[in-house]
Amino acid sequence: MVCLGQAVFHRYFLRVFVSNLISLLCLLTVDGILKVLMYTGLSATPSASFKRYLGTLNHVRRWYSGDIFDQNSSAFRSIQLVRGMHTKAFTDAHKSEVVLASQSDMVVTQWAFFGLxxxxxxxxxxxxxxxxxxxxxxxxxxxxxxxxxxxxxNVCSGELEEVRRRCKAILKTVIVEGLQNPPEDFAIMADNMLHGIHMITPTVDPAAFVAFTHHLFSLQCSSQSLSWYSTFMFNLMTWVFEYVSCIPVVGEIVRVAENNLLSLNLFLCNSLPTVALCYRCLETSIVNIIMAVLALWTRTLHCLKFKQS
Structure with missing residues (x-):
């Protein structure tokens, strides 16, 4: 059964990645988890988030690709390393009286990787x-x-439908409630996280992703503040996932292309991390130049109209 579960991940690599990313965004609405993340400082900036979530994705890929019970496998060693890091982070936060660690935080974190x-x-x-x-x-x-x-x-204890009901309960009582009434520091941490992910895969537009998350849970989210590009990316995500994926042959071609593109992005990020870190600076510079040119053009047109009048 473990192998078949791993096969689901590899078949829907990018889409499972998106589901995990949505869930990780939702975890930031859980006050205890948010405080621990802020305490560690590992998500304090987009660059720090890039390193953190690239590492997280690399760990999860090892779990899905190896023998998790073989003590000599990279998958088993990765799990033990992550367990040690989580224990240390929560222990340090507890000693500093930042937050009290609980099994419920681990429950919600476990949900984040398969619940959706x-x-x-x-x-x-x-x-x-x-x-x-x-x-x-x-x-x-x-x-x-x-x-x-x-x-x-353990969220996964019991029969499938029992687990599904448990996941829906977590979604309703913890996640949706958290998105509707997020903690004070949620916005800045979510922005850092999504811009860090944007450096891993540039097609993740932060504003569009937040809008898609609210859309997925049928929550209201103002789309008026979205730029034309964010609006386009939001509609593209909705169209591909909800409609194109159901079309025979075409859906399969798109799925394979998505998986290969994400694999390429991860290869480049792991092999040439400085390129990804420089990408944000380059992107910001290009956007600033474009905005400056547009502003100058608008001002010029305004001056010409003023002289004509």
């Missing part, structure tokens, strides 16, 4: 069979065990 596949899979272009869903749940039950989550708090 069960509750919103088709809306994300992820179409799993029942056996694939069961295998994915079993895989994350094993990951939860290896990360030190007590069986009583």
């Amino acid at each position: 596949v069960l509750t919103h899979g088709p809306q994300l272009g992820i179409h799993c069979t029942r056996s694939e869903e069961e295998s994915l749940v079993h895989f994350w039950k094993c990951i939860g065990y290896l990360l030190g989550i007590d069986d009583r708090y």
Whole structure:
């Protein structure tokens, strides 16, 4: 079952990545998790977020690609490393009286890596069979065990429909509530996170991604503030995931292309990280130049109209 669960990830690589990214964004609405992240400083800037979430994605890829029970495998060593990092972060935060660590925080974090596949899979272009869903749940039950989550708090314990109901409950009582009433520092941390992810895969537009997240959960989000580009990216995500993915042949071609593009992005980020870090500076410079030219053009037109009048 573990292998079949891993196969789901590889088949829907980019779309599972998007579901994880949406969930990680939602985790920032959980006050305890947000305070720990702020305390560690690992997401304090877009560049820091780039390194943090690139590392997170690399770890998750190892889990999905190796034998998680083989103590000599990179997957097992990665899980133990992540467990140690999380334990240290929460312990240090507890000692500094920043926040009290709890199993409930680990529960929500575990949900973040598979929950949306069960509750919103088709809306994300992820179409799993029942056996694939069961295998994915079993895989994350094993990951939860290896990360030190007590069986009583393991989201994946029980039958598939029981797990699905649990995921919907977490979504309704924790995530949706958090998005509607986010903590004070949510906005800046979310901005840092999404701009860091933008350096990994430039097609992730922060504003469009926030709008898509609200759309996914049927929450109101003002689209009037979106730029034309963000509006385009929001509509593109919705169109590809909800409609194109259902078209025979075409949907498969798009899925394979998406997966290959994300694999290429990760290869470049891991091989040439300075290029990705410089990309944001270059992008910002280009945008500033374009905006300056447009402002100068607008001012020139205004002056010409003023003289004519």
